[in-house]
Amino acid sequence: MAKKVLIVSNSADLHVDLLIPILQAKGCAAFRLDLDAFPRDYQTSQWFAGGALRQWIRHLPSGVTLDLAEVGAVWSRKPAPFSFLSPDLGIQERIYAGAETEQALFGMLYTLDCFWMSHPLALRGAMWKGEQLQRAARMGFRIPASLTTNSPAEVKAFRASIDGPVIFKALSSPNLGGDGLADGDRVACGIGTTVVDDDMFEQLESVGELACHFQQYIPKQYELRVTIIGERVFAAKIHSQDDQRTAIDSRDMSADILYEATVLPDAVRERCLAFARSYDLPYSALDLIVTPGDDVVFLENNPVGQFLYVEQLIPEFAMLDSLADRLIEECA
CATH class of the missing domain: 3.30.470.20 (ATP-grasp fold, B domain)
Structure with missing residues (x-):
């Protein structure tokens, strides 16, 4: 039986929109799991019995069912918040529903002994910017002088140690937490890599609110x-x-x-x-x-x-x- 590609992403991912026809043209079937429609538009089953495991995911709008035993490769792309059948869940209900959904879904996916591009555990291990810099330096890359701190005094000392401009950039996302928010809920558009000028240095006390990332401008x-x-x-x-x-x-x-x-x-x-x-x-x-x-x-x-x-x-x-x-x- 020909193996299939499972793609885990969200419904707004243009990369997936374009990749699936290419896979199909090359004779490979793909199953798309959009996390922003999960579990609302899907059914799943994971059944352990008699030492055997049977598990499947069904996309309800299309009626297409994927037997996870048929998966030969997984493309793990972009996350998204889950969606549920009931749109008016209370805060505690939504927290519980999210935690249970995550357990059910990844308890299935992590059983897959196949090729991942890339495995969620590998992705999580690779996402930390401070660790990336240390690893890159150890592997022979030149890296900028860098500081991550919530101490205004450390920022002043860092600036004094740098010959030239200092930049600020977000560690997680330049969208300042606005990813996935409705326009009415977004209070800031984001900030890119920014040269820290004298006016910004005069507001250093705000660094005490949370750790900020500064680098020597190269x-x-x-x-x-x-x-x-x-x-x-x-x-x-x-x-x-x-x-x-x-x-x-x-x-x-x-x-x-x-x-x-x-x-x-x-x-x-x-x-x-x-x-x-x-x-x-x-x-x-x-x-x-x-x-x-x-x-x-x-x-x-x-x-x-x-x-x-x-x-x-x-x-x-x-x-x-x-x-x-x-x-x-x-x-x-």
């Missing part, structure tokens, strides 16, 4: 987005210094800057692969800086980082095809 010649799919490395050279809007934070997509394919030096390529492998990640997206002196500086790793925008700007990368091929290869 002058850039250009930036690199390095996407790893299996053993394939796709390096995008980002000409972020060509526009003032992207000079500090290249994520401003309103700026029409050049993205082009480039080839990494062998040592850098192998270091990127080794970094992803060290977390047991078959997929990863690293952000690097190349300085005017051609030094390569590690910024961060994104275990489920977006890649579609890079493929749209550099179509020859064909990363969707490569990802589909990797999943199909593991289903064979």
Whole structure:
């Protein structure tokens, strides 16, 4: 029996929208589990009896049922809050329903002895930015001087130790907790990487509210987005210094800057692969800086980082095809 690909994400994930037709065209069936519609639009069963395990997931709107014994590969993409049949659950009911749903779902998925891109336990282990910096330094990357603290005195000492500007950036998300919130519930649009000016330093007492992340600003010649799919490395050279809007934070997509394919030096390529492998990640997206002196500086790793925008700007990368091929290869 041909194995299938299980994709765990949410209904707004364009990456999944585009990947499924590619898998189907290559002769591989895929089952999509949208967490923002789960368990509302699904039924599940996990049955242990006589030393055997039977488990399935059924998508109610389509009537399609997936026998988990048929799963050969899992693409674990993006999380989302669960949805329930009753939209008016009380606070305690919703907390309990969420905890029970998580236990039921992942108690099933974690039984799958198959290929994961990437396993949730590996993803969680790879998400901590402070640990990433330590690991990157140990593996030979240059990293910026960095400080994470809720002590205003530490920030003052850090600034005094730095020759040049200091930047602030969020550790979790630049959207300041607004991901998934309705427009009416969102009180701030977010903040990108920001140079800390004198006015901001005069408000340092606010750092005492929660830990903030500061780094030495590294002058850039250009930036690199390095996407790893299996053993394939796709390096995008980002000409972020060509526009003032992207000079500090290249994520401003309103700026029409050049993205082009480039080839990494062998040592850098192998270091990127080794970094992803060290977390047991078959997929990863690293952000690097190349300085005017051609030094390569590690910024961060994104275990489920977006890649579609890079493929749209550099179509020859064909990363969707490569990802589909990797999943199909593991289903064979």
